[in-house]
Amino acid sequence: MKSNTIADAVVIGGGVVGTAITYFLARNNMEVILVEKGAIASGTSGRCEGDVLVSDKVHGFDCRLTKLSQDLFPEIANELDYDISWTRKGSLLAIENEEEMEEAKKLCTQLTAEGLPVRILDQYEVHEDEPYLAPDIVGGMETDCDGSLNPMALAYGLVHGAKKMGARVSTHSAVTDIRLDANGCIERVATEREKFVTNHVVNAAGVWAPEIGKLVGLDIPIKPRQGQLLVAERTFSVARRKVMEFGYMMAKFQSSGYTRDVTPEMEKYGIALVFEPTEAKNFLIGSSRRFVGMDTSCHIDVLQAMAQRAIRFFPVIEDIKIIRSYAGLRPFTPDHLPIISETEIPGFYVAAGHEGDGIGLSLITGKLISQMICEQPLAITTEPLKLSRFKDG
Numbered sequence: 001m002k003s004n005t006i007a008d009a010v011v012i013g014g015g016v017v018g019t020a021i022t023y024f025l026a027r028n029n030m031e032v033i034l035v036e037k038g039a040i041a042s043g044t045s046g047r048c049e050g051d052v053l054v055s056d057k058v059h060g061f062d063c064r065l066t067k068l069s070q071d072l073f074p075e076i077a078n079e080l081d082y083d084i085s086w087t088r089k090g091s092l093l094a095i096e097n098e099e100e101m102e103e104a105k106k107l108c109t110q111l112t113a114e115g116l117p118v119r120i121l122d123q124y125e126v127h128e129d130e131p132y133l134a135p136d137i138v139g140g141m142e143t144d145c146d147g148s149l150n151p152m153a154l155a156y157g158l159v160h161g162a163k164k165m166g167a168r169v170s171t172h173s174a175v176t177d178i179r180l181d182a183n184g185c186i187e188r189v190a191t192e193r194e195k196f197v198t199n200h201v202v203n204a205a206g207v208w209a210p211e212i213g214k215l216v217g218l219d220i221p222i223k224p225r226q227g228q229l230l231v232a233e234r235t236f237s238v239a240r241r242k243v244m245e246f247g248y249m250m251a252k253f254q255s256s257g258y259t260r261d262v263t264p265e266m267e268k269y270g271i272a273l274v275f276e277p278t279e280a281k282n283f284l285i286g287s288s289r290r291f292v293g294m295d296t297s298c299h300i301d302v303l304q305a306m307a308q309r310a311i312r313f314f315p316v317i318e319d320i321k322i323i324r325s326y327a328g329l330r331p332f333t334p335d336h337l338p339i340i341s342e343t344e345i346p347g348f349y350v351a352a353g354h355e356g357d358g359i360g361l362s363l364i365t366g367k368l369i370s371q372m373i374c375e376q377p378l379a380i381t382t383e384p385l386k387l388s389r390f391k392d393g
């Protein structure tokens with residue numbers, strides 16, 4: 001075991017959230033150490049898509065938080081001397097029927113009131129926009145501000161940038177112990193190989209955050225919610241930008257007032273169309289939402305149902321080959337908001353539970369945690385994101 005290393009802060013977890021926090025702390029001249037039990041982005045951040053979306057958010061706080069994060073991406077992409085493939089192509093939510101159209105119009109009004117560039121397309125316009133959509137799709141909701149990037153490149157780019165500003169990074173090194181001093185404040189973090197003396201620890205361990213919480217006696221209500229994805233072969237441009245089904249919003253938030261016209265399997269596996277053209281000219285098809293513990297294996301029934309759903313929206317892809325599939329674990333919280341929070345233990349912070357939005361919210365999370373530790377004014381209130389909200393009901 002190496003002798004003690006002293007740091008202003010130790011960040012646990014080298015996904016997009018932990019690397020963003022490390023970057024912002026280093027940018028604030030803090031001596032920071034990032035500790036990751038595997039390789040950088042070896043958790044959920046290496047098993048996901050890279051969308052930075054506001055169009056699928058609930059209006060109000062969720063939407064404002066995401067917009068703040070979205071607006072940081074051009075700045076950070078510019079700052080890093082690393083290509084994170086940041087693009088702002090916008091996105092489209094495809095509307096299947098008149099009932100969805102009514103809901104979409106309401107959402108559009110609410111998001112427009114938040115200052116977002118969102119608009120409804122009618123049946124003619126949506127097919128002008130995406131000619132390969134099934135002819136019976138009745139319309140769409142589009143926004144120009146949504147973007148996408150390569151999540152692994154983002155994590156590595158942030159680490160690279162943080163190191164240049166003096167951060168230290170310890171990979172393949174799992175945190176095994178966190179010690180408090182006689183006053184109950186953070187004193188030390190230990191891995192199998194090293195010990196770090198510090199007054200600030202950030203738990204950015206994604207679906208493993210509850211395990212880290214246990215080391216200091218905190219209950220962190222995060223559950224893994226599995227999502228599977230298909231990767232198709234390189235082909236012609238089926239869609240020019242990200243296309244999701246409007247019913248995706250319903251599946252995501254388990255809305256009980258609306259039933260989509262889907263098979264029992266699609267309902268059971270929480271399947272909703274996510275269609276993502278990639279830089280390499282193939283495309284990703286998603287996605288599913290299931291609670292199956294820490295299982296990251298793909299299942300043929302789920303994959304088949306996802307493919308069927310995609311063909312319903314884009315019949316033209318029926319004969320295109322699938323070359324790969326993978327699954328990741330979204331860090332789910334009961335109210336779908338992340339935990340970005342100080343805790344009852346002085347010096348212990350939680351930045352986890354971003355569910356399906358961790359890539360998009362990574363930068364604002366990094367900024368907010370850095371502002372908390374450096375005692376600076378916060379970019380937005382973090383009241384709705386506090387860990388204590390679960391205890392207080």
Ligand SMILES: Cc1cc2nc3c(=O)[nH]c(=O)nc-3n(C[C@H](O)[C@H](O)[C@H](O)COP(=O)(O)OP(=O)(O)OC[C@H]3O[C@@H](n4cnc5c(N)ncnc54)[C@H](O)[C@@H]3O)c2cc1C
Nearest residue numbers: 013015017037043044045051175206227328357358359360
């Ligand atoms: C199929 C799918 C598609 C998705 N698509 C999108 C999308 O398009 N846009 C979006 O915004 N979000 C998306 N997400 C969600 C996003 O991927 C996650 O919210 C995000 O990756 C979470 O990042 P994180 O850094 O919190 O967690 P992780 O990336 O899991 O990082 C946590 C890290 O902590 C490490 N760790 C755990 N225990 C320890 C320990 N004891 N010591 C040291 N290190 C430890 C782990 O090894 C891991 O690397 C998707 C998710 C899935 C599954």
